[in-house]
Amino acid sequence: MFAKHVTNDISSYCHGELSAEEARLFNEHLMACVKCRTQFEQIKLGVKLAEQLPRIQAPEKLWQELEGKLQRIPSRRSSITNVYFHSWQIRAAAAAILIVTSGFGLWLVFNGQPSVNGTAFWQVQTLGGTPRIGSAGVRNKGQLAVGQWLETDADSRAQINVASIGQVEIDANTRVRLLQTQPTEHRLELARGKMSARIWAPPRLFFVDTPSAVAADLGCAYTLEVDDAGASLLRVTAGWVALELKDRESMVPSGAACQTRPGVGPGTPYFEDASPEFRQALTTIDFGGNPSDNAAIDALLKNTRPRDTLTLWHLLERVNIEERVKVYDKIATFVPPPEGVTQDGILKLDSVMLEKWRDELEPTWWSTNPVIPKKVAEAYWRAKNGIARRVSKLK
Amino acid sequence: MAEQLISGRLIDACQQGDRDAFRVLFETYKDRVYSIAVYSSGGDTTFADDVTQQIFLKLFTAIKQFRGDSEFTTWLYRLVVNACMDERRRRRRLVPFAEVLAMKHPSEKRPQEKQYGKTEVAEAVRAAIVQLKPKFRLPILLKYIEGLSYEEIARVMGCSKGTVASRLNRGHGQLAKRLSHLRAHVVGEE
Numbered sequence: 001m002f003a004k005h006v007t008n009d010i011s012s013y014c015h016g017e018l019s020a021e022e023a024r025l026f027n028e029h030l031m032a033c034v035k036c037r038t039q040f041e042q043i044k045l046g047v048k049l050a051e052q053l054p055r056i057q058a059p060e061k062l063w064q065e066l067e068g069k070l071q072r073i074p075s076r077r078s079s080i081t082n083v084y085f086h087s088w089q090i091r092a093a094a095a096a097i098l099i100v101t102s103g104f105g106l107w108l109v110f111n112g113q114p115s116v117n118g119t120a121f122w123q124v125q126t127l128g129g130t131p132r133i134g135s136a137g138v139r140n141k142g143q144l145a146v147g148q149w150l151e152t153d154a155d156s157r158a159q160i161n162v163a164s165i166g167q168v169e170i171d172a173n174t175r176v177r178l179l180q181t182q183p184t185e186h187r188l189e190l191a192r193g194k195m196s197a198r199i200w201a202p203p204r205l206f207f208v209d210t211p212s213a214v215a216a217d218l219g220c221a222y223t224l225e226v227d228d229a230g231a232s233l234l235r236v237t238a239g240w241v242a243l244e245l246k247d248r249e250s251m252v253p254s255g256a257a258c259q260t261r262p263g264v265g266p267g268t269p270y271f272e273d274a275s276p277e278f279r280q281a282l283t284t285i286d287f288g289g290n291p292s293d294n295a296a297i298d299a300l301l302k303n304t305r306p307r308d309t310l311t312l313w314h315l316l317e318r319v320n321i322e323e324r325v326k327v328y329d330k331i332a333t334f335v336p337p338p339e340g341v342t343q344d345g346i347l348k349l350d351s352v353m354l355e356k357w358r359d360e361l362e363p364t365w366w367s368t369n370p371v372i373p374k375k376v377a378e379a380y381w382r383a384k385n386g387i388a389r390r391v392s393k394l395k
Numbered sequence: 396m397a398e399q400l401i402s403g404r405l406i407d408a409c410q411q412g413d414r415d416a417f418r419v420l421f422e423t424y425k426d427r428v429y430s431i432a433v434y435s436s437g438g439d440t441t442f443a444d445d446v447t448q449q450i451f452l453k454l455f456t457a458i459k460q461f462r463g464d465s466e467f468t469t470w471l472y473r474l475v476v477n478a479c480m481d482e483r484r485r486r487r488r489l490v491p492f493a494e495v496l497a498m499k500h501p502s503e504k505r506p507q508e509k510q511y512g513k514t515e516v517a518e519a520v521r522a523a524i525v526q527l528k529p530k531f532r533l534p535i536l537l538k539y540i541e542g543l544s545y546e547e548i549a550r551v552m553g554c555s556k557g558t559v560a561s562r563l564n565r566g567h568g569q570l571a572k573r574l575s576h577l578r579a580h581v582v583g584e585e
Contacts, residue, residue, distance in 0.1 A: 050538070
């Protein structure tokens with residue numbers, strides 16, 4: 001299975017230079033090979049950086065200077081006959097070339113590369129009723145192009161093929177828009193309603209923008225709902241999903257859920273089998289206006305089980321120092337900090353220590369539902385240094 | 396695929412010495428040629444001005460040799476790549492390349508000290524690109540400035556498609572290494 005690594009093909013994959021079969025094999029290998037996946041993250045960053053490279057406008061004076069030099073070159077004709085510009089149609093064509101060229105230049109500057117895999121749309125299959133793409137009804141199959149909205153009413157549902165990396169089912173009364181589809185990034189906007197995604201691509205290729213957070217797929221299955229107020233609820237059924245908004249990030253594993261609110265961003269992830277008291281206290285902490293609410297934190301800690309350390313580990317960054325001490329003590333009763341991790345370091349939100357402790361805690365999160373191999377999850381954490389950076393920003 | 400920007404008829408007109416047609420050709424490609432020249436020179440616009448003019452002068456005098464058995468863009472970019480490398484070789488004897496870089500980025504702050512907006516990211520990428528070795532930089536320029544396919548880049552550079560893929564891979568890797576502090580600004584942007 002690991003006989004042929006795919007590191008040499010990463011740029012080709014990102015630029016859509018592989019055949020469909022080669023891309024499928026590439027994806028399969030990447031899912032299973034930590035080494036290639038780590039390298040993929042690195043090369044993908046290089047691709048994203050190179051896409052920022054602007055085209056530079058040549059100075060206006062260049063033509064004048066060049067024209068002067070051209071005058072000194074004897075023309076092959078006795079006089080300039082302008083054979084190309086005899087008809088107004090051809091002049092118009094020339095003008096069009098200039099307009100298209102300058103327009104394309106601007107497009108490149110502001111939007112980066114044009115679509116590189118040749119797939120600027122996703123296939124849509126009707127699952128019931130008549131969903132709409134733009135203003136057109138989709139009776140059986142349709143195509144959702146970049147920028148287009150797909151909308152279902154109370155009686156309709158649809159399924160979208162996310163390029164070659166997964167499928168999304170769109171529930172009734174849902175409105176989604178395709179924002180981007182490239183080998184390095186596929187992005188959907190969920191304005192309202194509910195969708196279920198199953199993605200079999202490497203981490204961080206598929207994103208869903210909601211009014212209050214961005215869901216980044218890490219190789220998983222999940223449902224995401226957005227209500228009319230823009231609040232959302234993420235429920236993960238396999239793998240991991242990251243919910244992000246600016247510097248706030250929640251890592252949600254299989255069996256866990258996380259709410260988001262406009263103006264706040266992602267709340268704290270929690271396992272769905274947590275007690276009602278625990279969940280009630282967490283809602284108060286996340287969205288009650290005071291993340292360090294003493295009474296709510298006490299209620300939460302009182303109802304914490306070992307696997308709820310998922311929630312507590314996230315809370316360490318979000319509560320004040322007094323409450324952080326209590327959260328630290330509670331986690332330590334279940335899983336003591338490993339060697340090299342000190343209370344002082346955790347209270348100061350040392351990113352390395354936080355990660356080390358998380359590694360120790362993680363097995364307790366899988367105790368009843370070990371859906372994803374730990375090494376896959378670890379590979380993600382290694383590849384992604386966002387948490388560390390963001391924690392250090394919060395210091 | 397590089398977009399088709401000009402017609403065979405325009406090239407015919409240029410081959411017959413029609414300077415208005417040549418002006419159209421110049422306007423169509425000037426920014427692309429100039430961009431490659433700027434990045435190849437480490438941001439030296441005087442160099443880029445000179446090289447761009449040389450390329451178009453050469454194009455004007457040599458276009459009748461273009462036989463149409465290759466893509467015009469391939470032919471043009473081969474001229475561009477060769478001209479940039481020749482000129483850079485010539486100038487390296489006069490001004491060390493590193494000095495040019497130092498002149499262009501004298502007060503660059505350390506990465507962790509800066510807050511990056513879109514423009515700053517583009518500037519950082521621009522600075523990192525010019526520090527790549529030419530064999531890694533050119534495929535990146537042809538890919539991202541010109542939008543050429545691997546096949547087209549291979550034809551321009553006179554190497555195999557596999558070599559292009561390999562050099563792009565290494566170029567991307569080096570860019571990522573140099574600019575890893577910009578990860579949050581370009582990957583999974585919100």
